[in-house]
Amino acid sequence: MKIHKEGRRILLFTLLGLLVVNLLLYQFNAIHVTFNKIFSAISVIVFLLLLQFFRSPFRNLILHEDLIIAPADGKVVVIEDVHEPEFFNDVRKQISIFMSPINVHITRNPVAGVVKYFKYHPGNYFVAWHPKSSTKNERTTVVVSSTAGPDILFRQIAGAMARRIVWYVKEGDEVSQGEEFGFIKFGSRVDVFVPVDTEVKVNIGQKTKGGQTVIAQIKTETGSFFG
Structure with missing residues (x-):
């Protein structure tokens, strides 16, 4: 390590x-x-x-274009359909992972593809599990046009303890699944927004490992799932 x-x-x-x-x-x-x-x-x-x-720590990454991999270590705290106003402006399935101070705080690309959108938002420091933290806290928003087809949005969110978000991507970058896209210091949360018909592979309360835990599987255009 x-x-x-x-x-x-x-x-x-x-x-x-x-x-x-x-x-x-x-x-x-x-x-x-x-x-x-x-x-x-x-x-x-x-x-x-x-x-x-x-x-x-070293990680044996799970790589597959139709799979969405956990972007961080932590615990799944939200799985629900919500309106995503910043980029999609429609309903998406949100999967949120809370990172405690004892978790590894590296954040990883959940999918491979090209960064279509990036924006940093200054903001407040509500506790990371607060409902308003996703839209009111300091955060970054990344949208990747995935190699499997759909755009996947993921968001680093600062919490009450996390006062600095670091990112390593910009619009136009080609990113690999599982590689680091940033770091959040001292406890926070990562939200992932996927199409509503995406098959979720985790449950509320389940612990995740960044780069290794499969959190969802992307649906193909024909209506079936890969693999």
Whole structure:
């Protein structure tokens, strides 16, 4: 397992800062040995928590053009038909995955294709499971014209803890299924919008792994499913 590039600078500065504070405490606060030991233990825990947050584990990706793969690690919290106003302006099936602080926070392309639309929206920081977070929070919207046919929209959404969204795609880019398209720092959510006749392969409450869990299967023009 390696450390994601988004965390390397944060981890370095955090490590240096904690080392300096601990050295100063031991030098100028020598009589309070117990306090120094407690602070050192807390420092180690904080650093290890940051280390696990920015981990980038190896994944054997599941690749197939008719399958929609989970864009993130987390838990399925929404499966419903909703009106999508930003790009489609019609009814789509929404599948939402909530990412807790202990999840891997890499976000991956659920399908292969060409980026047809991209937009960054500044916004609020409601908790990620709040109904308004999908349209009111800081977020990015990506629409990929999939190799299987339909346009698939997916959205990174910042939460109460997540205060920075990073993305690596722009309109016109050709993207591969399962490759990284971004990173969300410290807990959030990813929404995926698919045609309403798409066959959903997950259930509410089910845990997902980005790049590995099949969340849906795209319907063909003939009305049957691939595979």
